[in-house]
Amino acid sequence: MYKEAEKLLRSVIGDEEITFSDTPNPALGDFSTTVAFNLAKKKKKNPKEIAEEIVSLLKEKEKRYIKEIKNAGPYLNFYVNYNTFGYDLLRKIMERDWDIEEKKEKVIIEHTSTNPNKPLHMGHLRNAILGDTLARIFRFLRYNTEIQNYIDDLGIQVAETLWGYKNLRFEKNKKFDHLLGEIYVEVEKIKDKRIEREIKELNREMERSDISREFVERCVEAQLKTLSDLKIHYDVLIFESDLVRSGIFDEAYEKMKQCENIVLETEGENKGCLVMKLGNVFPDMENPDKVLIRSDGTATYTGKDIAYHLWKFGLVKRNMKYKKWNSLYLSSDTGEAMNFGRGDIVINVIGVEQSYPQQVVRLSLELLGYRDKAENFYHLAYEHVSLPEEKFSGRKGTWIGYTGDELLEEALLKAMEEVESRRPDLPEEKKMRIAKAVAMGAVRYNIIKYAPEKKITFRWKDALNFEGDSSPYIQYAHARCCSILKKAELQDFDPDFSDPEEKELIKTLYKFLFEIKKACDLKRPHLLTKYLNDLATVFNSFYNSLKVIGSEKESQRLALVKATQIILKEGLQLLGIEALEEM
RNA sequence: GGGCCCGUAGCCUAGGGGAUAGGGCAACAGCCUCCUAAGCUGUGGAUCGCGGGUUCGAAUCCCGCCGGGCCCGCCA
Numbered sequence: 001m002y003k004e005a006e007k008l009l010r011s012v013i014g015d016e017e018i019t020f021s022d023t024p025n026p027a028l029g030d031f032s033t034t035v036a037f038n039l040a041k042k043k044k045k046n047p048k049e050i051a052e053e054i055v056s057l058l059k060e061k062e063k064r065y066i067k068e069i070k071n072a073g074p075y076l077n078f079y080v081n082y083n084t085f086g087y088d089l090l091r092k093i094m095e096r097d098w099d100i101e102e103k104k105e106k107v108i109i110e111h112t113s114t115n116p117n118k119p120l121h122m123g124h125l126r127n128a129i130l131g132d133t134l135a136r137i138f139r140f141l142r143y144n145t146e147i148q149n150y151i152d153d154l155g156i157q158v159a160e161t162l163w164g165y166k167n168l169r170f171e172k173n174k175k176f177d178h179l180l181g182e183i184y185v186e187v188e189k190i191k192d193k194r195i196e197r198e199i200k201e202l203n204r205e206m207e208r209s210d211i212s213r214e215f216v217e218r219c220v221e222a223q224l225k226t227l228s229d230l231k232i233h234y235d236v237l238i239f240e241s242d243l244v245r246s247g248i249f250d251e252a253y254e255k256m257k258q259c260e261n262i263v264l265e266t267e268g269e270n271k272g273c274l275v276m277k278l279g280n281v282f283p284d285m286e287n288p289d290k291v292l293i294r295s296d297g298t299a300t301y302t303g304k305d306i307a308y309h310l311w312k313f314g315l316v317k318r319n320m321k322y323k324k325w326n327s328l329y330l331s332s333d334t335g336e337a338m339n340f341g342r343g344d345i346v347i348n349v350i351g352v353e354q355s356y357p358q359q360v361v362r363l364s365l366e367l368l369g370y371r372d373k374a375e376n377f378y379h380l381a382y383e384h385v386s387l388p389e390e391k392f393s394g395r396k397g398t399w400i401g402y403t404g405d406e407l408l409e410e411a412l413l414k415a416m417e418e419v420e421s422r423r424p425d426l427p428e429e430k431k432m433r434i435a436k437a438v439a440m441g442a443v444r445y446n447i448i449k450y451a452p453e454k455k456i457t458f459r460w461k462d463a464l465n466f467e468g469d470s471s472p473y474i475q476y477a478h479a480r481c482c483s484i485l486k487k488a489e490l491q492d493f494d495p496d497f498s499d500p501e502e503k504e505l506i507k508t509l510y511k512f513l514f515e516i517k518k519a520c521d522l523k524r525p526h527l528l529t530k531y532l533n534d535l536a537t538v539f540n541s542f543y544n545s546l547k548v549i550g551s552e553k554e555s556q557r558l559a560l561v562k563a564t565q566i567i568l569k570e571g572l573q574l575l576g577i578e579a580l581e582e583m
Numbered sequence: 584g585g586g587c588c589c590g591u592a593g594c595c596u597a598g599g600g601g602a603u604a605g606g607g608c609a610a611c612a613g614c615c616u617c618c619u620a621a622g623c624u625g626u627g628g629a630u631c632g633c634g635g636g637u638u639c640g641a642a643u644c645c646c647g648c649c650g651g652g653c654c655c656g657c658c659a
Contacts, residue, residue, distance in 0.1 A: 024602050034601055037639075047639080074639090075602070115659085155659065273657055284585045285655055294657040301659050355587060356654050383588075383652085422621070438621085450596075453588055455652075461608085462595070466621055468607040469596080476621050484618050530597065533606075544614090544623045561618090583621075 001065045001085050001510065005033070005078050008066065012057045013039060020078075022507075026500060029070065029077030030507060036074045047074035082497035086506040086560075093563040094490075098513060105376075106144040108312055108343035109135045112227070112234075113150040113350070116219040117161035118181035120226050121392050121399035122385040122407060122447070122458050123351075129447050129576070130382055131349040132232040133525040136574045141520055146340065149234045150308070151330075153216040153241050157394075159203035160187045162212055163195070175405065177222035185397035210241065221326075226404040230440055231576040234328050236340045238320075242331035243308060246320045252307030253293065255316065261367045262292065271295065274303070281363060290360050302357045306364045313365070313373045314342030345376040347523065352381040352453070380523050382452035388459065407463065411439035414464045423583070434583045441471030441577035448575060449529040469533050474568060475580050477536035477543075481565035482581040484548050490562055493555035501542040505560055508538045512567050516574070525575075532571040539564050 002020050009018055016039060020031045036054065040047035051071035058069050065085040070077050092099075111131020114124045131147070138145045152158070164183035172179060187195070206212045220237065227233075243249050253274070256262050262276050272295030282288040292303035299307070310316050323335035350358060358379035365374040386392060392399045415435035423431065446463050450456055466472040497503055515531040518524075548557040569579040 021601080028602080032602085037601075040639085072602080152659080157659080270657075275657095282586080282655080286584065287655070291657050296657080298657085300657065351653095352588065353653055359587095381588085418621070422619085454596080455589075457595090459595090465608075468621095470607085470621085472621050473607095476619080480619065480622085487618065526597090530606090537606085540622060541624095543618080547618070549618050583619080 001078075001080055002031070004063065004065045005031075008058050008061055008063065008069070009033070009035065009054070009076075011061070012054055023075075023077055026503075028072055028075070029068075030080040030503070032075050032077045034075060036071070036076060040074070050074070051076050080503075080507070082503050082506055083495040085510075086497045086502070086556075087495040089506060089510055090559045090563045093509060093566055094559070096566065100140075100142050100513075103141065103143045105344040106146065106342065107138050107345045107347065108146045108148060108341070109138070109347045109349070110148045110150055110312075111135075111349035112232075113152070114223060115155055115157045115394070116151055116153060116216045116223070117157045117184050118219075118394050119175070119177040119399070120223055120404040121402055122404065122456075123392050125230070125404045125407070125443070126382060126385050126447050126456065127349050127351070128227055128232050129230065129444050130380065130452060130525060131347075132230075132576055133444075133448055133528070133574065134347065134349070134380065134520075134523060136576060137516060137520050137525060137528070140516060140570075140574055143345075146236070146343065147234045148312075148340075149237050151216065151220055151237050151239045153212060153239050154203070154207055154244070155240075156199070156203055157184065158212055158216060159199050159206060160184060160191075162206075162215055163187060163199045163202050165215065175222050175225075176218050177226075178403065178405070180219055181394070181397070181399070181403075184394065185400075188395045207241075207244070213239075213241070217330075224326075226408070229408055230404075230444060231578075236322065236328060236338075237325070237330040238308075238340075239331050240304070242320050242333060243304075243311065245333050246318055246331075248311050248316050248318045248320065249299065249304065249307045251316045251318050252310040253299070253303070255310060255368065256292065256303075256306065256364070259368050262364075276360065276364060276367070278360070278363065302360055305357065305361050309346065309361050309365065309377070310368075311341055312343055312346050313370065315368075315370065315373070345378070346373075347378045347380055349380045349382065352383055355379065355381055378523060380452065383455040385447075385456045385458050388457055402458065407443055408439060410460070411443050411464055412436060415439040415442070415466070418466060419583070426582075430582075434580060437578040437580050438466065438472050438475065438583065441475055441572070441575075442466060444576055445471035445474075445529060449526055451524065451526050469529075471572075471575075471577050472583070474532050474536045474572060475577065476583060477539050478565060478568040478572065478579045479581060479583045480543060481539070481561050481568065484561050485558070485565060488549050488554065488558055490558055491555050493553075493559065495556055496553060497556065499546060501538075501545050502557070502560060504538050505542050505564065508535050509563055509567055512571070528571060528574055532568065532575070535564065535567060535571070539568075 006018055016035055018033055018035055020033050023029050023032050036047045036051035039050050051074045054076060055069055055071045065081055066078050067081040068079040109131055112128045114120060135145050135147050161180050161184045164187040168186060170179060170183060265271050265273050265275050270291055273291045274293035276290045276292055278288040278290060290302055291300055293299050320331045321335040322329040322338045323332040362374050362377045365377060390398055412435060415438040419431045419435045515527055519527040548561060572579040
């Protein structure tokens with residue numbers, strides 16, 4: 001309907017920018033535009049007169065989906081012909097004809113990238129859920145999408161934990177990541193000069209040989225278990241050690257050295273370091289230069305990250321090998337060559353605190369002459385999840401009691417309780433299935449529904465809320481649809497969409513693709529939860545005021561229910577939440 | 584010193600130039616002889632942090648404050 005409205009407007013106003021929005025109330029039509037204001041400014045005329053003029057010019061034009069166009073002062077209000085529009089829309093939805101063309105660009109989304117020495121806490125989950133949801137959205141819009149998880153297996157934290165694993169006594173019958181998390185906290189507590197020396201030595205040994213690989217893989221496997229419970233999956237795990245051993249990093253550093261803005265300092269405090277000069281970009285910064293390679297020849301975190309991104313964008317010749325590992329691939333020094341990397345668009349889901357280093361990575365691409373790559377480099381920054389009293393700290397162990405596993409377990413208990421009290425009639429196995437889907441959905445939804453730049457204070461009460469703006473609310477609307485659909489057969493109908501609830505539902509269904517595209521363009525997946533919540537609300541209101549089965553308009557309402565069910569299901573899938581048929 | 588983000592009812596939050604600022608939680612009052620009440624309807628509750636400015640029009644854009652957070656390492 002927007003398309004038709006736009007076409008009509010174009011025929012009289014030409015290239016002027018047009019946007020549509022909802023009217024404040026149905027008496028003023030179904031949607032509106034404010035183009036008359038803008039035209040008035042340009043033509044120095046009264047906006048109301050312009051609106052009137054447009055209305056009269058469009059009066060006689062042929063329309064299929066628009067019934068009428070009126071002006072209310074300077075506002076242009078469109079009245080939709082719900083019979084033609086609704087009928088066509090429902091048919092398209094039922095055919096799942098989304099009209100999305102396949103995209104040429106390859107998108108690489110990196111998310112999670114948690115140090116492999118601890119269990120995931122809610123902050124890590126926020127990262128993974130953001131990344132996973134965004135990836136699902138990109139895939140739905142038919143981008144070639146690759147999900148990477150970067151494993152920093154050479155970091156000092158791994159060395160510290162490995163040291164503790166070898167030298168301290170612990171109950172080892174725990175999930176491996178939890179065990180390591182506790183070891184890490186303990187090492188941080190007892191660490192002294194001697195231990196630190198041993199850890200440093202161990203770290204050097206890790207870089208020379210693969211002594212830590214199995215240890216790290218075990219931890220990653222345990223972390224990935226938590227994530228797969230949340231239906232979060234990856235295409236490939238990139239181990240830092242493989243980037244080093246494949247020679248990719250060295251090749252990238254050589255490339256960086258060719259750049260005139262990246263120089264080997266011969267004097268000053270950065271003497272002997274390879275430094276990126278950013279004085280022009282950040283003139284007011286105390287120390288705008290960024291060290292990429294230290295005077296001892298080792299790379300800094302940012303240096304490595306730049307090298308990694310040169311690889312991600314396909315700007316280095318060397319490549320890694322990969323081996324199949326459960327349902328995904330991981331980089332390896334033996335194995336097969338694969339086509340990972342070589343992205344056109346790179347999205348990194350990384351905390352806000354890394355905005356500056358991320359900006360440096362983007363700038364490095366620009367300085368190296370890859371302007372187009374720099375433009376397609378996005379840092380999806382998100383704020384942290386904290387407890388009412390304090391922040392999560394891996395070192396201090398404030399995450400204990402708040403790991404992803406514990407959250408899921410708690411949610412499952414609560415969900416089981418709810419199912420038990422609401423549906424005692426169901427067989428145990430079914431109750432369990434529903435509880436799992438509800439628990440998992442509640443966790444995902446409650447984390448993704450907030451705009452990424454908002455800090456989240458974790459409270460059990462909110463996290464385990466199954467009412468209102470929550471996953472079960474939407475799952476429930478979906479189950480209601482299914483329940484109706486089970487009781488009758490779909491058939492063709494002569495449309496007569498006259499009830500306000502029917503019209504509102506049609507309008508809301510129509511917005512699905514716009515909202516997804518918006519969420520994708522802005523890289524703000526929470527927009528999708530807002531939309532689905534709206535749709536569920538509109539449907540519930542329809543459900544409560546209109547009868548479907550046994551009504552005179554049964555066939556058309558069944559079609560509405562079917563379309564709603566399809567969109568709710570698609571939407572829930574994009575959020576990685578199971579659309580239950582019964583609950 | 585500089586940069587970025589946040590500030591919307593008791594609590595959480597949407598909206599980032601357009602018509603009366605949407606929701607949710609909590610509170611209160613109704614609604615199951617009718618497709619699942621994890622639902623629906625209604626009531627109360629907002630100087631959109633403060634002060635200027637731009638605009639026909641500002642929660643939204645600009646400037647200045649105030650409050651909170653983050654960043655500017657040869658740490659990761």
